[in-house]
Amino acid sequence: MIVETKIVGRRTPLERRPLELVGEVATLRGLLEQLVRAEVDGYNGRQAGAGLLRVLTERELEAGAAAGKVSVGPQESARLAEPDEAVKVALLAYNDGMYFVFVDDVQIMTLDDPLTLRPDSMLMLLRLTPLAGG
Numbered sequence: 726m727i728v729e730t731k732i733v734g735r736r737t738p739l740e741r742r743p744l745e746l747v748g749e750v751a752t753l754r755g756l757l758e759q760l761v762r763a764e765v766d767g768y769n770g771r772q773a774g775a776g777l778l779r780v781l782t783e784r785e786l787e788a789g790a791a792a793g794k795v796s797v798g799p800q801e802s803a804r805l806a807e808p809d810e811a812v813k814v815a816l817l818a819y820n821d822g823m824y825f826v827f828v829d830d831v832q833i834m835t836l837d838d839p840l841t842l843r844p845d846s847m848l849m850l851l852r853l854t855p856l857a858g859g
Contacts, residue, residue: 726842728760729849746842753826754816754836756848761815765808772805824852 728744731737744763750756781795789795816836818824826833827849828840 726844726846726848729847730852731849732852732854734854744848750840750842752837752840753819753828753833756828756840756842757815757819757826757836758812760848761812762808765806765811769805822853824850826850 726744726746728742730740744760746756746759750759781789786795819826819836827847828842829846830849833840
């Protein structure tokens with residue numbers, strides 16, 4: 726499955742990355758839980774390496790320059806994320822309408838809607854931003 730993320734109102738391009746699903750996923754709730762846990766694992770893994778001297782490769786420097794920002798990541802170790810809490814926050818944000826979810830160009834309206842996923846399915850997370858001063 727390919728995951729795309731976009732923030733409405735920002736000029737940043739879509740971010741795309743693969744997500745390998747573990748087991749059968751039958752609902753949006755299950756899909757979001759797997760996605761959030763994968764992101765938390767990645768974040769916590771990056772935090773474990775914080776504070777170490779990190780040298781950028783030429784490819785990383787070029788990619789950063791093309792994006793307009795070269796960064797070596799956090800230098801101080803931040804608090805590790807709790808997977809259960811992160812899942813709870815993501816589900817609450819979905820219920821509060823902070824982001825929309827589309828699977829293969831079809832908007833998923835509730836967390837317990839049944840899903841039919843294929844290995845080449847496209848998941849789009851569209852984060853909404855509140856209007857300033859509104």
